[in-house]
Amino acid sequence: MTSALADQLREVIPAEGVLDDPVQLSLYGYDGTLYESTPQLVVLPETTEQVAAVARICHAAGVAVVPRGAATSLSGGPVPVRGGVVVAFTRMDRILQLDYENQRAVVQPGVINIDLQDALATPGYFYAPDPASQNVCTLGGNVGENAGGPHCLKYGVTANHVLGVEMVLPDGRCLRTGGKSLDWPGYDLTGIIVGGEGTLGLVTEITCRIMPMPETVVTMLAIFDSLGTASQAVSDIIAEGIIPATLEMMDNAMIRAVEESLQAGYPLDAAAVLLIELDGLPASMDRQVEQIKRACQRSDVRDFRVADDEQQRALLWKGRKGAFGAVVNIAPSKICTDISVPRTALPQVLAEVLAIGQKWGISIANVFHAGDGNLHPLVLYDPRDEDQARRVRAIDEEITRLAIAHGGVLTGEHGIGCGKRKYMPLMFGPAELRLMWQVKEAFDPDLLCNPDKVLPDRDEITESEPLLLPEGSFTQVAPQVAARNEQGWFEPVDEEAVQKMLALAHRERQPVVVRGAGTKLDPLADDVAVISTKCLNHILAYDYENLTITVEGGVTLPQIEEAVAYHGQMLALRPRFAQRATVGGILAAHESGPHRLVYGGPRDLVTRIKAALPGGEVVSFGSSCVKNVAGYAMEKLFIGSCGRLGAILEVTLRTLPRPEALRTVALSMEDPMVAAPLLAELFASPLRPAAIELLNPLAGETVGRVNRQWTLLVGLEGFTEDVEEMVERLGAMATEHGLGDWRELDRDYLALWSDVTNLAVQPAGTAILRASCQLSATTTLTAELNALDSAGALRASPGLGLVHCAVSGKLELRNYQSQAQILAEKYGGTTSWLALPPPGLATLPPPGTSREICRRLKHALDPHSILPDVL
Amino acid sequence: MISDSQFIEAELSRCNKCGYCMQSCPVYRVVRREPSVARGRNQTLRAVMEGDSDLTRPMLEPFFECLLCGACTVDCFGSVQTNELMVRARQAYYAEYGQPAVQRYIFRNLLPNPGRLTRLVRLTSLGKRTGLSSVARRLGLLRWLSPTLDVAEGLVATMPGAFLRDRLPRLGFISPKHTDVRLLRLEPEQATGPKVLYFIGCATNFQLPQTGEAGIKLLQKAGCQVTVAPNNCCGLPPWSYGDIEAAQQLARQNLDLLAGLDFDLLVTECGSCSSFLKRWAELLPNDPRAETLAARTRDITELLAELSLPKLMGGGTTVTYHDPCHLGREQGVTEQPRKLLVDVGGFELIELIEANWCCGGAGSYNLSHPEMSQQVLARKIDRIAATGAEVVATACPACIIQISYGVRERAWQRPVRHVIELLAERHGLSVGS
Structure with missing residues (x-):
């Protein structure tokens, strides 16, 4: 069997790329953990076609395939626990494209993270995710595990930076999701594949975001006499309105280990050292450092050091970077655990972790990402001592349970793999686990891709309690579940009522739509029942120190603003109709405004979603931890799903310190194309404006345009000095491009931008088409779209590659879209109507595997299609 | 150098399989295959140690394919000395399957006999200065080293006109009666530096004599009184191939040759020789002369940087x-x-x-x-x-x-x-x- 398979594989892969020697096979049976299992065969493909051919052959033979990058994994992820063929991607190591003007890189999965960084460094760019193993781990592995790293506190994890993948499905067909431009139609498959731990398919190409390097980096080291005060300092720094690039902490056991082997200059009796790094514009650095120092002093910092040069910076980092190595000198081996808790719970969790170690008589040293609550207790032991090994396993389990007890998650960045499968029921109920299984099956119906990972065995999942519903037709029963308003919409008052409404609709095959504030209303068919989330309007929890807020789906943004204002925070979500729209509606439509440029969109700001499904089940995915890779990122499915999969009941969102200064500057021009070279220079610079919009003359009316000219509008947010500096440098840039002077707009910043976002000059109810494209093509596409319909208001976001066009009443929508679509496609994008499109006009995912997977997902979540279905 | 299994086990037990050795293994970065990186090599060795498999040469190729450069040890949290392990593995392999006869001849008969080695090299290169690799070919060196002669052929452009040792008299060296020792005397007022025993490495002697010449002249300019001994190979080549016995034999032979010479420091311009000479104490743990010599060894760049x-x-x-x-x-x-x-x-x-x-x-x-x-x-x-x-x-x-x-x-x-x-x-x- 095996040799026949090997022969088949050798027909599609160069012979020396197929390994079948038993010793060599055993070398592809491990990762950085203690899990081991020998595969049947190993292949080392070099092209997507080869991967596809391997998948086809294995699929036909019913043999499992297991993707493997550098196998630095700490979860057992690439271990072929059920044998099969290991597909090692190390030879698919080409950087296919470094597209600076569009701020994207396209790479093969075997590219080593640091090799991408090195290639980007000379022209002054970087790729943000920087896992500790970045010198060896592959980007394919990073995608599989949704890798983090010290800098993800400020910049986010892999999921925030991967915009599209090419993936070979387990049956050998190819799937493309996302791409260089944003907001593709269909469900967020990229969001599920990232962090899918290689169980959904074999990723063969990755498109990711790259950014200009920050101009200044300042590194600080603070030494504390207690873990409590160190943790307090972390909270205080954030309370000062500062989000450092990194906030890393080490405890006393780790300090001693580091000093013993590295002499990084840490006092042996210190309880904690905190490594803080800021990056950004130079203007505010001194003040930020001063503020951080004061925050540390309030927590009785013993010593506060600031690196003056690269050498000193390296010294401060030396201890942190060498920490994992240093413990080897204390004990022969270690287990690196990985949990994530809300940052507020850190001091308590740390104390309990140490207590667990004491209880079992095993040393534990801690080094962790204090900024985002991600801990890696290092359990030190001698694996040759069976009794120690037994105790270590017990410790691992207790630490995992501890995280859950404190509202944390099973894993922050290492993944579930095979090690933590058994704990999945601690965090997820049967409904959630079943749904994840359905997602798995949508991609991999034969369960051949990296089997026995992430999800617990299906037969171990218990049945859910059936929901009791009165007998009778929808019309009879529905009014008993929820009252109707004057428009005839059902207004369930709580989660359970929504759940029952959907279950009832499901049972009775009644078409329903879920409505928030109705800001994206479109004509409804007569037979459709409307479920309004209006009454789900409570703020459930606000953890300002953790920078998260949990609200019900019907809550509006002003409610949230009011809640977070007291702590000087904000929700960086500024979509259309921000005064009225509900959070659930905003997420379902994946609505975002111009400020997505710096803060990201809903996809980047949501950490948890609770939803009611048509089957009547309530599921919750994610947590209030910023870093969480436990299970599939199911919450991403609901974002941008336009209410086609379920009703959003609850959401946890990240809040941010409110910026000190908010300023808007504007520039006028006859022709939008004139702005293109200026924009190109701006995007390549380390300046990070919060929003950039190009308004056609009609849209420009909102901000007081000059004559009949186009307006380039730039929103600047941040520390006063930085904003000041950005204004100055923008001025210099514009002058260089012969564009004259920026004028400052004094109107209230948020009100002004809200008008811009809403295209407020248009009459209410105007259809709005969103066109996407590659960043550098935005101005060209804008000019061309404007020529299509010069009577409509138009705003373009050149930093996002998005153009919003209000279609004037004169045009037939279908005709308009087909013309716009041709233009957008020319520049690597597509078009879609905002929110639920006018009937028959929905943009579909491209035909083929992508549409098919979306359809399977829809069928899994809503088998009777009671919710809108466009697929 | 403990060649027992205790050493191997201790080293292997520190491998956490983290994979950080992948970062600067030049071979791995070329082939990107697990068997060709320290983690894979060590796990292969573990399989051998545990008797898990029927071992054949193709499977053990990773042991021989290691450059022994030691980069992985630096990147390794546990500082596992994979290069040392590979030498032990090669040694064990030859113990099991026997050393190729030509290799054995070179390590045991040719290298310890510089006269014979020189004559052979001279014979093949005289009149027809065709390059080291064809010399090596004629010597049969390549037959066991590699079947792909063509690739190795172009390695060396030309052979020098005269080996370094031949040039010594021209450089002003004199030889005390009845010895092979060569001395380069300085006037007492010039002799401000240490008394240096210059160790001529094989590659320098045969292939890069001008380098050795430069070294000697610089030392002289820096005030060193230079003596050249009739040393032979330092023992690194056999050691690298796992023939530790041959390496020990060469080291002992060298110690005999250098016995009684008056010098402060032993200096060579060959980084490989200087590194191995410094390890002689490990190589010959029971020979106190080895320790003394190792302690006195300096690479020429190390010494020159200290001199004025x-x-x-x-x-x-x-x-x-x-x-x-x-x-x-x-x-x-x-x-x-x-x-x-x-x-x-x-x-x-x-x-x-x-x-x-x-x-x-x-x-x-x-x-x-x-x-x-x-x-x-x-x-x-x-x-x-x-x-x-x-x-x-x-x-x-x-x-x-x-x-x-x-x-x-x-x-x-x-x-x-x-x-x-x-x-x-x-x-x-x-x-x-």
């Missing part, structure tokens, strides 16, 4: 420096060659990215694994190209031969020289080619 050579002002020539593994990583001598280039040579140094990555020369690796060696070299040459430096400097004959080959293959006119050669030239010390 006149400093030259910048000449504007740009140079980049490649760290030989045996000098940089093994001995920690990285600053001195750079300091010499800049201060004493007046060069402008452009740092080489991955300067301490093995060039693929690795002793006779370029002969035993020509294809791999060339791929490893290609990365090095790319990095050198990126510096744009006019001159490439390094400090080990094996690296000079290897990098020169890479430079020649790309038809560059860039000289690849030993640091001391460049210094000698800058100081107007004429050195015959």
